[in-house]
Amino acid sequence: MEGRLGATYLGDGRCRFLVWAPRAERAEVLLPGDRIGMERGSGGYFHAEVSDVEPGTRYRFGLDGGLGLPDPASRHQPEGVDGPSAVVDPGAIxxxxxxxxxxxxxxxxxxxxxxxxxxxxxxxxxxxxxxxxxxxxxxxxxxxxxxxxxxxxxxxxxxxxxxxxxxxxxxxxxxxxxxxxxxxxxxxxxxxDVVYNHLGPEGEHAADFGPYFATRYRTPWGRGMNFDGPGSEGV
Structure with missing residues (x-):
């Protein structure tokens, strides 16, 4: 599915949400006081375009009725690694x-x-x-x-x-x-200086969404990313 993962602010209070969760049967965007169902596309992607969402709005993704997880493609975690993600408008930076x-x-x-x-x-x-x-x-x-x-x-x-x-x-x-x-x-x-071969062990929620990690690779710092194993096309 085309588009950037996570929250993409479209302007005028509208935001597009896209998440890759190939193991889930259904997904929702969890906003303050609201749960919005996402449409399932091909390849394990779920998407939704939502109104009344502004930059700074907190959100999570709910999988199969779960309580909600931070967005692994988040652009801002104003309340830390386990808190909700926040919508960012790059045009306002x-x-x-x-x-x-x-x-x-x-x-x-x-x-x-x-x-x-x-x-x-x-x-x-x-x-x-x-x-x-x-x-x-x-x-x-x-x-x-x-x-x-x-x-x-x-x-x-x-x-x-x-x-x-x-x-x-x-x-x-x-x-x-x-x-x-x-x-x-x-x-x-x-x-x-960037780190793309692993994620740290604390506050990592990507594994709840899909096969982001490989069992064949190990690092001293965290689980290695699944760049070439089953399901890696979504990683």
Whole structure:
């Protein structure tokens, strides 16, 4: 089925929800005070287009009448890894610096940065006042250690469990967008350290939706992703 997994805000209070749950017989979008049935498509996908939904609206997916699970394709987990997901409108995120086209990789002088410990605030906004200092050091690129949603407020980031959601305690998607724009304003490139071979062990709900994990692969940090086993076409 075409379309982005998760919640896609369409504007004017409408949102499209799409979830892959091949083992479920039925699925619902759970909104505050409401349960909305989803239409089953091919390949184990369920979808629904819902009105009266705005950015920031909390939601979960209910499978076969269950109480509800966070969206594995969530863009924001404002209440942590086990809380509800939140609808995000990418069009409302602060725009990047107009005209920024990057710098050649040959000019990269990279400073690796851990958002949670780099400043007293431990947030994206807390990094901004120090960017001029990095520029004076000769840094031309800032590499952010993983910022995908992880359990708790402080973590190296390698236990992330929502690869598309920006850590809420750092400032969420809005905070990351502000930091990137401020970096580009100073002609600092931004590199993201990402983890795609596993998910952390705490707050991981993807396995409740489908065969996201492989039994043939093991990592010291969490279950390996099912990129080439049965059902991997949906992963």
């Amino acid at each position: 602060p725009p990047d610096l107009p005209g920024w086209n990057g710098i050649p990789i040959s000019e990269y002088v990279i400073y690796e940065l851990h958002v949670g410990t780099f400043s007293r605030e431990g947030t994206f906004d807390g990094v901004v006042p120090h960017l001029d200092d990095l520029r004076e050091l000769g840094v031309t690129a800032v590499e952010l250690m993983p910022v995908a949603q992880f359990p708790g407020r402080r973590n190296w980031g390698y236990d992330g469990v929502y690869p598309f959601a920006v850590q809420d305690s750092y400032g969420g998607p809005q905070g990351l967008a502000r930091l990137v724009a401020e970096c580009h304003r100073r002609r600092l490139a931004v590199v993201l």
